[in-house]
Amino acid sequence: MSEIAGPPDAPRYDWRAIQQRWLPVWEKLDPFRAGGFGEGKPKKYILDMFPYPSGDLHIGHAEAFAIGDVIARYWVLNGYDVLHPIGWDAFGLPAENAAIKRDEHPADYTYANIETQAESFKRYAISFDWSRRLNTCDPSYYHWTQWLFLRLYERGLAYRKASPVNWCPNDQTVLANEQVVGGKCERCGAEITKRNLTQWFFKITDYADRLLADMAQLEGSWPERVLLMQRNWIGRSTGAEVEFVIEGRPEPVTVFTTRPDTLYGATFFVVAADSALADELCAPEQRAEFDAYVQQVRRMSEIERQSTDREKTGVFLGRHAINPVNDERIGVWAADYVLADYGTGAIMAVPAHDQRDLDFALKFGLPVRVVVDTGAQDPAVTGVATAHDGVLVNSDAYDGRRADETIADITADLAARGRGRAAVNYRLRDWLLSRQRFWGAPIPIVHCERCGEVAVPDDQLPVTLPDLRGGDLAPRGVSPLASATTWVRVTCPTCGGPASRDTDTMDTFVDSSWYFLRFCSPAYTEGPFDPATVREWMPVDQYVGGVEHAILHLLYSRFFTKVLHDMGLVDFNEPFTAQLNQGQVINRGKAMSKSLGNGVDLGMELDAHGVDAVRLTVLFAGPPEDDVDWADVSLTGAGKFLARVWRVCDDVGVGEPASRGAGDLAVRRGVAHLIDQVSGLVRSYRFNVAIARLMELTSLLRKAIDSGPGAGDPAVRAGAEALTVLLSVFVPYTAEDCWALLGHDVEGGDLVARSTWPAAEPELLIEETVTCVVQVAGKVRARLEVPPGIDEDTLRERALADEAVRRSLGGREVRMVIVRPPRLVNVVPL
């Protein structure tokens, strides 16, 4: 006890010195090479979503990569051959915008940031295999992005079509549906408008069913909400396609409906105002009104268009359709509440049973006919459409039947008459992948006057970017590549005649849809990846990243994987076996942002508190999925704990290697229990609780040293060794230094990072006695120390004999006794 304060020159925990000491040693020993540490080990592929190189790492990276690092290090210590790679998602708009501003090449900005981030990752002690770095903007990478594009093109999965697309007037580019958030550009926040342009698409809709069905194998290992978001995004609905004859048009027009049972209630017909069909169907006398309406719709931004409480607008087209079930003539209207790119762009309107149709009918004085009697009041009067189950009325032969039970029969009747069929529709649209931007992979297609679209032959890949910089890249409505005239002009690979390159580049989500495969063999030159290494490592065992990619990136990667599967290039059909979404790091309840001025600088935190304190803080703050509020955490608290651990190891110091089965029994038992718990907690990613247990282990050892068997006890040494290894997954610097304090030759290669995860001695996990709680009427009134194997009758007797229990019963008769040996007895009085 007298040594607690220690002499004034006692060694102190100095994280700065520790970081300086071990970082170079790790760099030299390069301890995380996948495949580099013995043959025949089982394999694990742990992948963090790769970063975008804008500036240095921020505090969000600190949390995400700390989580991935714990998992990777855990498997290394458990004898696995672990692939834990790092690369950069290096194409994209910010680099291009920076290049315009600074009058330089986007590559300058990009590669400088990549180096900065790489250095930060090293300082942050992430256990990457540094030999596998890749950047999606390297020609050696986008060579194969282009190659994959061509394979999709060959299979008819990449195609060009004119369509109304999302246009960002600020970035002067088109965007995928997925990049439009609330009617605004996901990147710059500008309001999106629609433009009719010829664009490249991937036919992801061909895979809608499989993308949906294969989620069954992800159940339980992907976050439920991510699966749900994907399901909703794919948006499968079942119903029927119904053909409506339009007077004066030879071909009927097909509509999709989920409610064929309400066909008798269709009182008008609506086509999307901005569709070619509307233009075609418009009668001459309505032309002027229609054109004015379309103009008005086109001018509207997505924001206005999507506002929910907007009044319905539309225009009568002067034509009529024939309802196939009752040959009724119904008016054909154009309206913007019908979407051109969902279903067939045309609907049958059943105002009595669809709120949108009812709003429209009431606005334009169109008839409302109830065909499902739900007992509710007339929708035409209440203004509330009834869509619930009920009995059909006004429906000829179907009258009196429950509506939902007639769906199949009505569909079958239509099919028998060649007027319809059962059908499935998806909310999912094809993936618009072309961008009118410079800093991306050029689309490897040549446009020839004679031959049309011609794929660039494989042996001419990669199609590298021309050397444009600064002002060359300023947005002007067409791709900057178009201004590189000598680059654009080529000879046609097929006929040798004059041709021009496609000047669009690919969405950066194309780059990131296959990078996890490239990591298996990043230097491979015969294809995008070496199939043999992919067989070894893929699929990814644990993917870690932000929930902001729950739809886009994950859906696209799943799609690419399925296409590659169909091409016979991979033998699995889901790329990520398990997925973990870390929470955000926020400050004072809000996401960090420049405008709020609540940003926290990671570099400054690392300088002030050290790498380990930051890592420990983000991991201890709560469950990995939860947000961490920087205002609620204590970096000094983390630092104090690390110093405490370090002093324990310093006190134990160098000594004989701990031998199993020696030393103080109580310490051995306590250590064994905590090893056992921490192992389970780390495996189930409950890092905050695991760290809490390690704090208990540290206190246990502190007490053992100060007032127990002392620092020299073999059980205390074994405990300190175990503590160090367990902690090393969370705080690698401190653990490495503790390992050295305990006498390991770290410089000589005996790294804690490559030691062995401790095992709890099973015999020590069996308790001598356990505490049994005795309740009277559900309230705890006594505790008994009992043998763990105590039988029910003995336990009941002992409980009923207990003085406190009898006092609490106060002479009342016992109605029943619930006995759950060895932990609980509940005595229930009358």
Added chain:
RNA sequence: GGGCGAGUGGCGGAAUGGCAGACGCGCACGGUUCAGGUCCGUGUGUCCGUAAGGACGUGGGGGUUCAAGUCCCCCCUCGCCCACCA
């Protein structure tokens, strides 16, 4: 408007239906120290009580159960996702 999830001390958070609040932060007190910090120790849900002890307690209300933070129903609040998808 639809869907999903969450509400536990002053705070972050623990708790296979079986001792609510582990662990930490903060705070208070004591020791160490010239002092501050560090470090060591003790205490810390609320209320009543000097104490022993007792009562209450996981957003609100009901239910199932010997036993509910945990399961079921209703309500309130907050968060996230989608949003005219026929």
